[in-house]
Amino acid sequence: MKGLLIISGLGILAMLAEVFKFKKLLLPLVLLGIVAAFAFNFMEWNTGLSIPYFDNMIGFDKPALAFSGIILATAFFWFILANDYFEEDTNLVDHFALVLFALVGALMLTSFKNMTTLFLGVEIMSIPLYVLAASKKHDMKSNEAGFKYLIMGSFASAFLLFGIALIYGASGSFDLHKISDYISANANDLPMFFYVGVVMMLVAMCFKVSAAPFHFWTPDVYEGSPTLITALMSTVVKTAAFAAILRLFLVDFAGVNELWKGILATVIALSLIIANFTAAMQTSVKRMLAYSSISHAAFMLMVILANVRSNLSLDAIIYYSLAYSVGSIAAFGVLYNVSRKGDETYSAFNGLAKRNPALALCMAVAMFSLAGIPVTAGFFAKYFVFTAMIGTPYKWLLILAVLTSVVGVYYYLKVIIAMYFGKAETTEKIAVEKSQLFVIVFTTLATLAIGIVPSFVAEMFKF
Amino acid sequence: MLAGLLIIFPLVAAVLVFFTKDGASNFNSTTATGDAVVSFGKKNTARNLAFAASIVEFLLALVAICPVEYAPDSALLNLNCTWVESLGIHFAVSIDSLSLLMVLLTTFLVPLIILSSFKTNYENANSFYGLILFMQMALIGVFTANDGFLFYVFWELALIPIYFICLLWGGENRGQITFKFFVYTLFGSLFMLIGLIYLYNHTNVDGQKSWAVQALYDAGRSLTATQQSAVFWLIFIAFAIKMPIFPFHTWQPDTYVTAPTQGTMLLSGIMLKMGTFGLIKWLLPVVPLGLQEWGNTAIILSVIGIVYASCIAIAQKDFKRLIAYSSIAHVGLISAGILSGNQQGVQGAIMQMLAHGVNVVGLFFIADILLRHTGTRDMDKLGGIRSMNGNFAVLFLIIVLGSVALPLTNGFVGEFLLINGVYQYSAYIAAFAGLTIILGAVYMFRAYQNIMLGEKKSSFIEFGSIAKSDKVVLIVIVIAIIAFGVYPAPLNYFAEVAAQTILNK
Known part of the structure; x- marks a missing residue:
């Protein structure tokens, strides 16, 4: 909870920086604040108490703290990576404040105990992102991205709100526990509109994590937004949205799982097929990553x-979020440096192994991790998913996942082939700022480390 | 201890080699990436270091022979540390008769493979030799792993260095071909992973799930016939692709031809054995009922592969491609022998794996020497080399004889046992499998005749004499072929024990 307060305070502080003229100090202050938030987060974890705040609107239990930890750590590295993104722009403070407020929303999504907090979290996280997506003001694509994101995002919010309203109508409460109790008390005669509400919420959340067929905004928004904002969206936002889904569906709507399981299976199957086959056809690495x-x-x-x-799924999702966030930060960090001249296609990566061997190696590890090759973090992440799926009736989905992840290897390897095999137009070296290189190398090493010693993470997040 | 050391040592050596400076000097040159560039007067620290390390590794492996025979349970051979406790994953490696033979094969071949590269100067030599040693680490891991998960990890790890070796130093069109190779093999591996996880979910050691090999065996046998059949195919596909068995072989000829010679040697000499080794250790004892149900189909596929690949080999003009197809034929027989599931079959397969490893490395090296000395591997453009270099002709001939399994060469013992084993399974299948002897003789001798005998062709000027390091490699291979042809008893002993242990498990 203290972490959330600190980040909110930082956001307000950032807005004041212009007035009181301490713009230069802002980045160190923010980093310091995030470290402090992380430290408080960690202390709360150790005390093991889960105190509800504001009349049980919000509460940091262990899963919430774990997800918050991942989000804060990712944000920390993101800010280091992004330091020159802030420098070259005129509206420095606004951007700081927006990112920090998005972070506040993300933290709320990990810890909500009440439907209203959920909605607030989604909105607080999304609205700054709409603006950030369009933050390259003179770029058509960036404007398009922001606009598209806003329209589609509002649509999803409407779905979410409508779903909440219907559920409230049936259960008479916004409180997650009361809704959960209501489901188990009336398991056999829930009104039709309650089910509709659950499905609408599922649709809204699928939109937020960009699962097919609600994914159409993702490629355009990811491509149009500044690369670093894309990195933020694919790590922090994703993690937060999954924390929310996990809490909603595994804890509170578990009683009606027969209803949403079939829908979810369809969504997953569609996402696997559409995403992997479309990704294989992309020429832009950024779109491929989307x-x-x-x-x-x-x-x-x-x-x-x-x-x-089950706690197993909690472990698996936390591990997956961590592995994916770490790998993505490395990948987007490299992409950001490679595509400084505006070329984000595979050909921009041609000959990277000669132009900057360190970046190429980091990118290779990140790609192997995303593709799920041992001994990277991505492999264990996939392994946990496979282990979880094998005991379920959804074996066809498992086979589909295997087949499509082979397709996945195709487009990840394309990057590696371009880097080591493609002929570069220039042999000019790519210079990387030291702080950015630190983040890229560190996240790469972390990818390997949590891949080699997955028990470290598993032990850390024991529930 | 020793098993762990055998894995760690090449890894350490690989890291050292990777960070040696020489070879990086060409890094900024604008010549095509990875094409072999002949340059003179360069220091070869990386190469020499790698060679020394591989020799030490071989000596270390030799140390294991005595304990395997006299004290198989000693701490020297077994290592078991916890890796991920909550999931029952252990870093468990051990050397028994079967892995001893495979480890010996690997550690014997890697120095030869490194030595064979002495006359080719690779760009970025430090990475090249580092990757070879890294690959050796993974291969030894595969052969010694006693934990299903660890086996899978090493299995995948072996893929990465060879992928880069082929991608960076391969021939024409390597991007596409190595890519097909990678995706193809990964496709199989993922199914194997599913199969293994499925087994793991059925394990029960004191109420806990376990990845230990024995637990997986027990779990496999406790399944119903239908479940075993499913697991059989999930796991078999991975091995079938790796070996490869018809119809999963389409990646193989292109990859073998495109890869740099050392890559081809690693692929055919050792990596192929991962598949056959996997069949013996990770499939045969796991799903006996599945094998009963589907073993016949798999054997028929293997035998089709023998005849099919042999026929294609006969029609080849490129000598390297011919060897690639001959390799499919040989491995088809090996897999048929293993799947027949009797003592002779398995024992013969193990013997043949060793023999084939040595012979095929020899043959690919011959192809490399031919290319270096004449500029071509096209058999129509070659001829009359015997009159130019008699020594080379003799060495080549002996390797060919080993490959067609003439008595008193190393190939004979294995092939004899294999056909015997398949015959016990079914005489009809053995009749077709036996065609490998005739067809093998046809394509190998024709190739020899075309290349070495007859009139000298105008397409090349002079063959010249063979470099010392090349000669050493050929002579060592020839000695191995003859020695273990005349006196196979020591290897045969271990192969027999290995086959017995597997079949009695």
Whole structure:
């Protein structure tokens, strides 16, 4: 809870920076604040108490703290990576404040105990992102991205709100526990509109994690937004949205799982097929990563499908989020540096092994991790999903996942082939700022480390 | 201990080699990436270091022979540390008769493979040799792993270095071909992973799930026939692709031809054995009922592969491609022998794996020497080399004889046992499998005749003499062929024990 307060305070502080002229100090302050938030987060974890706040509107239990930890850590590295994104822009403070407020929304999504908090979290997280997506003001594509995201996002919010309203209508409460109790008390005669409400919420959340067929905004928004904002969307936002789904569907709507399981299975199957085959056809690496994020979303949804009411799925999703976030930060960090001249296609990666061997190696590890090759983090993430799925009746989905992840290897390897085999137009070296290189190398090493010693993470997040 | 050491040592050596400076000097040159560039007067620290390391590794492997025979349970051979406790994953490696033979094969071949590269100067030599050693680490891991999960991890790890070796130093069109190879094999592996997880979910050691090999065996046998059949196919596909068995072989000829010689040697000499080894250790004892149900189909596929690949081999003009197809034929027989599931079959398969590993490395090396000395591997353009270099002709001939399994060469023992084993399974199938002897002789001797005998062709000027390091490789291979042809008893002993242990498990 203290973490959430600190990040909110930082956001307000960032807005004041212009007035009181401490713009230069802002980045160190933000980093310091995030570290402090992380530290408080960690202390709360150790005390092991889950205190509800504001009349049980919000509460940081262990899963919430774990997800918050991942989000804060990712944000920390993101800010280091993004330091020159802030420098070259004129509206420095606004961007800081927006990102920080998005972060506040993300933290709320990990810890809501009440439907209204959920809605607030979604909106607080999304609205800054609409603006950030369009933050390259003179770029048509960036404007398009922001606009598209806003329209589609509002649509999804409407769905969410309508769903909440219907559920409230049936159960008479916004409180997650009361809704859960209501379901178990009236298991056999729930009104029709309650089911409709659950499905509408599912649709809204699938939109937020960009699962097919609600994914159409993703490639355009990811491509149009500045690369670093895309990195933020595919890591922090994804993690937060999954934390929310996990809480909603595994804990509170578990009683009606027969209803949403079939829908979820269809969503997963569609996401796997559409995302992987479309990704294979992309020429832009950024778009490819957008589609790949859809396919990873499908994998995480599979865990939710596989294990209702079990800690195993919690472990698996937390591990998956961590592995995916770490790998993505590395990949987007490299992409950001490679595509400085505006070329985001595979050909921009041609000959990277000669132009900057360190970046190429990091990108190779990140790609192997996203493709799920041992001994990277991505492999264990996939392994946990497979293990979770194998005991379920959805074996066809498992086979589909295997087949499509082979397709996945195709487009990840294309990057590696381009880097090591493609002929570059220039032999000019790519210079990388030290702080950025640190983030890229660190996340790469982390990818390997949590791949080699997965028990470290598993032990850390024991529930 | 020793098993762990055998894995760690090449890894450490690989890292050291990777960070040696020489070879990086060409890094900024604008010549095509990875094409072999002949340059003179360059220091070869990386190469020499890698060679020394591989020799040490071989000596280490030799140490294991005595304990395997006299003290199989000693701590020297077994290592078992916890890796991921909550999932029952252990870093468990051990050397028994079967893995001893495979480890010996690997550690024997890797120095030869490195030595064979002495006359080719690769760009970025440090990466090249580092990757070879890294690959050796993974291969030894595959052969010694006693934990299903660890086996899978090493199995995948072996793929990465060979992928880069083929991608960076391969020939024409390597991007596409290595890519097909990677995706094809990964496709199989993922199904194997599913199969293994399925078994793991059925394990029960004191109420806990376990990845230990024995637990997986027990779990496999507790399944119903239908379940076993499913697991059989899930796992079999991975091995079938790796070996490869018809109709999963389409990646193989292109990859073998495109890969740099050392890559081809690694692929055919050792990596192929991962598939056959997998059949013996990770399939045969796991799903006996599945094997009963589907073993026949798999054997028929293997035998089709023998005849099919042999026929295609006869029609080849490129010597390297011919060897690639001959390899499919040989491995078809090996797999048929294993799947027949009797003592002779399995024992013969193990013997033939060793013999084939040595012979095929020899043959690919011959192809490499031919290319270096004449500029072509096209058999129509070659001829009359015997009159130019008699020594080379003799060495080549002995390797060919080993490959067609003439008595008193190493190939004979294995092939004899294999056909015997398949015959016990079914005489009809053995009749077709036996065609490999005749067809093998046809394509190998024709190739020899075309290349070495007859009139000298105008397409090349002079063959010249063979470099010392090349000669050493050929002579060592020839000695191995003859020695283990005349006196196969030591290897045969271990192969027999290995086959017995597997079949009695």
